[in-house]
Structure formats: C-alpha cells, structure tokens
Amino acid sequence: MMNRKLIIPFIVGLTLYGCKTATVLPETDTLKIPDQFINTVDSSRYSGSIPWKEFFADSHLQKLIDEAIRNNPDQKIAIQRVEAARAGVRIAKGALLPSIGANVTAGQQRFGEYTMDGVGNFDTNFSPNIRDDQHMAEHLPDYYTALQSSWEIDLWGKLRNQKRAAAARLLATDRGRQLVTTTLVAEVARSYYELLALDNELQIIEKNIQLQERALEVVSAQKEAGRATELAVKQFTAQLINTRNREVDVRQRIFAAEAGINFLLGRFNQPVVRSQPILTQQLPSQLNSGVPAQMLRHRPDILQAELEMQAAHFDVNAARAAFLPSLNITAAWGLQSFNLDKWLNPASLAYGVFGGLTAPLFYRNQLRADLQRANAGQRESLYVYQKSVLLGYQEVITNLNRIDALQTSSQLKQQEVTVLNEGVATSNDLYVAGMASYLEVITAQKSVLEAELQLTETRKAQFFTMINLYRALGGGW
Numbered sequence: 001m002m003n004r005k006l007i008i009p010f011i012v013g014l015t016l017y018g019c020k021t022a023t024v025l026p027e028t029d030t031l032k033i034p035d036q037f038i039n040t041v042d043s044s045r046y047s048g049s050i051p052w053k054e055f056f057a058d059s060h061l062q063k064l065i066d067e068a069i070r071n072n073p074d075q076k077i078a079i080q081r082v083e084a085a086r087a088g089v090r091i092a093k094g095a096l097l098p099s100i101g102a103n104v105t106a107g108q109q110r111f112g113e114y115t116m117d118g119v120g121n122f123d124t125n126f127s128p129n130i131r132d133d134q135h136m137a138e139h140l141p142d143y144y145t146a147l148q149s150s151w152e153i154d155l156w157g158k159l160r161n162q163k164r165a166a167a168a169r170l171l172a173t174d175r176g177r178q179l180v181t182t183t184l185v186a187e188v189a190r191s192y193y194e195l196l197a198l199d200n201e202l203q204i205i206e207k208n209i210q211l212q213e214r215a216l217e218v219v220s221a222q223k224e225a226g227r228a229t230e231l232a233v234k235q236f237t238a239q240l241i242n243t244r245n246r247e248v249d250v251r252q253r254i255f256a257a258e259a260g261i262n263f264l265l266g267r268f269n270q271p272v273v274r275s276q277p278i279l280t281q282q283l284p285s286q287l288n289s290g291v292p293a294q295m296l297r298h299r300p301d302i303l304q305a306e307l308e309m310q311a312a313h314f315d316v317n318a319a320r321a322a323f324l325p326s327l328n329i330t331a332a333w334g335l336q337s338f339n340l341d342k343w344l345n346p347a348s349l350a351y352g353v354f355g356g357l358t359a360p361l362f363y364r365n366q367l368r369a370d371l372q373r374a375n376a377g378q379r380e381s382l383y384v385y386q387k388s389v390l391l392g393y394q395e396v397i398t399n400l401n402r403i404d405a406l407q408t409s410s411q412l413k414q415q416e417v418t419v420l421n422e423g424v425a426t427s428n429d430l431y432v433a434g435m436a437s438y439l440e441v442i443t444a445q446k447s448v449l450e451a452e453l454q455l456t457e458t459r460k461a462q463f464f465t466m467i468n469l470y471r472a473l474g475g476g477w
Contacts (some may be wrong), residue, residue, distance in 0.1 A: 027464040033292045048285040048298040048474030052185050055470055057283055060275050061192050064265060068188045071266030075184060076179040085166070085173040092163035098151035103334070105462050108139045143343050146334020146350065153329065165314035172307035179300035182475030189266050189467050193278060195257045198250055200277035204452045205247045208445065211424065212240045215441060218432065232389035239442055243449070266361045278459050284466050287403075289396055289473060298474025299392050305385035312378035319374040322367050325359040357372070395472035399465050406462045413455045420448040 047055075053062055069075060091181040141231055212382040222228035258272045273280070296302055330353075337348040360367055470476075 001210065026200050026283065031389055033296075033393060036291055037289045037393070037400060043284040045109070046290040046294050046298075046473070047470060048294060048476070049292065050470075052476045055286070055476065056189060058192075058275055060273050061189060064261065064272070065185050067267075068265045069181060072184055072264055073179075073266055074180055076266075078180040082170070082173050084175050085170040089163070089166045089170050092159070092166040094175060095152070095159050096154060096163065098329075100147060100149045102145075103148050103332075104145045106141075106143050108141050110139050113310065122211045124293050129462060141338050141340070142336070143338070143340055143473055144334065144336040144350075146332045146336075148330070148332045150328065150330045153327040156321040156324045156325055158318045158324075158326075161314040161318035165311040165318065167312035168307050168314060172219065172311065173306045175300045175304035175307060177475050179304060182300055182471055182477065184264065185475060186467050187470040188261065190464055191257060191261045191264065192272075193276065193281075193460055193463040193467075195254065195261065195272060195274060196276075196278040196281060197456050199274070199281050200258055200459075202247065202250050202375065202451055204449065205243060205250060205455065208452075209240065209247065210241050211446060212243055213238065215428065218239055218428075219224045223458060235439070235442055239445065278456065278463065281463070283462055284433045284470070287467070287469050287473065288402055291323055292393055292396075295392050295473055297398060298477055299388070299472070300475070300477055302385070302392055304387040304390045305381065309378070309381040309385050312374070315374040316371070316378050319367070319371040322370065323360060323364070325357045327355065327357055329353070329355045332336065374438060392472060396469065399469035401468045402406060403462070406458060410455070410458045410462060413451065413458050417448065417451045417455050420444065420451050423450050 030083040052065065056065065150161065169212055199404045217231070219228050219232050219236050223230065223233050259269050261272050262269050332352070333351040335400060337343040337345070342348060424441075424444045427441045430440070
C-alpha cells in the first residue's frame, strides 16, 4: 500500500515533466516599409497586375513567351515541385484520419510440453490432437484474418498544425512556380530585345561599311590622280577592315542570342522569328509603380516568403504540441482459429480495442532540439521575407530612377547621331574639295558609328529597364 502511494505521485510527476514545453523565442520586430516609392502616387492601373500579353505588344515576342512557358525545363521542374507539395498536404491530411489495414496470417506453433500453454492447448476441447502419455501436441495451427486500425487523436493540434504547414508550403511552392514564370517571361523578353538590338547594330555596321567602301574608292582615285598618299589609302583600308571585323563579331553574337532564346524555349537551335530592329520598336507605356503595399501583394517572391513564414509558424506550434501526451487508439476485428474448418464459425470472431496516453519522459532533449530548429526556421523565414521586401523596394526605385535618366540620355544621343551624320556628309564634301584631310573624314565616320551603336545600347537599356520594373512590380500576377 505504501509503495502504491509513492509510485502514483512519481508517475504523475514524470508525466507533468514530460508535458512541460520549452520556452518560445521572442518575436522579432517587423519591417516597416515606406508608404510611397516616389513623392506622388499615380491613380491609374497598377502595372504589376497587367498581364504580360498586354504589356508586350510584339506578336513575335508573345509567341516566344507562350512556347517558353509550355516547354522551359525550369518551368516543368517548378510544376513538379508544386505536385510534390500537394502530395505533402494529402499526407498531412491523412495523418488526422484513422489508418485501416488488412492482416491475413497462417502458421503453426509448438509449445513446450511442460508449460501452461502446452498443457492448455493440448486439453482444449476443439484440439485435433490425440493424447499420448509420451508426447503432447507437437504443433498447433493458427489462422487469422482481421481489419486493423490505428488512430492518433489530435488533442493539442500537433497534426492540424502540420497540415496547415503543409498547406502553406503548397501555396508557397505555387508562388515559387509563379516566380519562375515571371523570371522566365522577363528573361525571354530581355533576350528578344537583345537580339533586336544586335540586328540594329548589324544594320548600322553594314551601312558604315558601305560608307567606308565609297570613301576608300574616293581616296584610291585621288591617289591615282596624285591628290592623296598611300598612307591615306592604308588608313581607310584599315578602318574598313576593323568595321568588317565588327560585323563578324555581331553576327556571332546574334547566333549566340538565338541559341539562348532556343534554350529558354526548351528546343534545339533554330531561327528565331522576330520583328523590326529595336530603334523602330515602341517602348511599353509608362509604368505605374503604385505604392509599396501593392508590390507586397503582387510579387511572387515576397508572397512565397510570406507563406514560408506562415508554414514555419505552424511548425513551431506543432513542435510545442509534441511535448504534450498523445492519445492513440488501436482496434482490430476479424476471425481466428486453430482449425481451418471452424475458421468461419461465429465463435472464431476476435476483436479488440485499446487506447493509451503516451507522454514524453526521457527524450525531451530531442523534442527540445526539434523546437529550437523550428524556432530557428521561423526566424530564418522572417529574415528571408524582410530581405525579399527590401530587394523588391530597391529594384523598383532603382528602375524608376533609371527610366527617367535613360529617357533623357536617349534624346541627347539621338541629337548627337543626327549632328554626326551631317558631319560625315560635310567632311566627305570638304575632302573632295580639298578643304579637309582624310583623317577628318575617318574621325567623322568613326564618331557616327560609335554614336549610333551607343544609341542602340541606350534604346536596349530602356527596354531592359522597363522589363525589370515590370518584373519588380509583380510581373502580371
């Protein structure tokens, strides 16, 4: 009696010790973002919600993006990650329900002759064994078939929190797929406009080659007439060779750009159908950046980080619930007999129901480590979210500022090209009239070539910046 009074409090004390949860880490201050990207807020349609088919008006580019979304390897990988996450949700849901299985067994067993089991099984009325003073029953058959079930009752929400974490990760994975799509659309668009810029560079170089060939013909004729030197001919020839070398380089870059687009589209190398060069392409309409709060609702990477943070919170709740006792119920219902002829007899019915509470006692260190890991994961997900917000904000304001700068630069560069083209015509006329040297002609031709190539680069940078801002604002989601 005294021992019972000591044992019961001891067991209760161990149980309460096992139920004690570890301390949760304090929350970290949330990140407060500015109310606006710029001083004024545009009330027009938020550009981050514009579908990419509306943003990119070029029909050739639309076809390329469509094909990339269907066939790009990264896109297919992202889709399979979503399917794997969806399977994880089904697994977590299944943990809340009883598991049911069928069990069919058949076998034989021999009991020792001088044991209670041996004597009892030998003396049973239904035993087929025949008494032998020298030998008891040697083997006893056993036939058993049953439905068996086990069920963990979710008293403290551990399984429910695991299901919520899996559901949040499914949504986060789907946002990850959207991020892959957004990045893919932007990458295809950038590669496409890179290709159009190279086409424009090729046109500029070919035009300059024609100008330089005519200049070489003029100086060669003047040499024959004694009005120019061999040095002038060599200088014009070297300039022409240099420009032709540029043409070779640009053609190689065009081939590489086409190969890059084909890779993004998940296909082997083939010609890329495209429209007119970049200088004749219309820029997308002015983007409305809205306010940072809109960016938070549209950027896939921020939404993904937010959902991962929610999943980590549920992981912490599940880890805390693991310190509490778990209630498990097991049940079985079936038929069991040592005689196959009597196996279907109602008297062979066998069933059982068992329930028990299991409290952690001697593996609290493992549970505490799980909780610490969950807390660390929650902190990490918070920092990832804050990093995504900071990155998104930085990308938006950087591209907004760059758009205005490039607009001004493009206008000035266009004026420079116009003036330099006029200078090339003037230098040619003056050279023919003997009022300018061949070096002035060469300098004028080089200057206009460089200016036209820089104008193309500026135009390409304008398209790239618009694409980057569109992606930074959400990319159409």
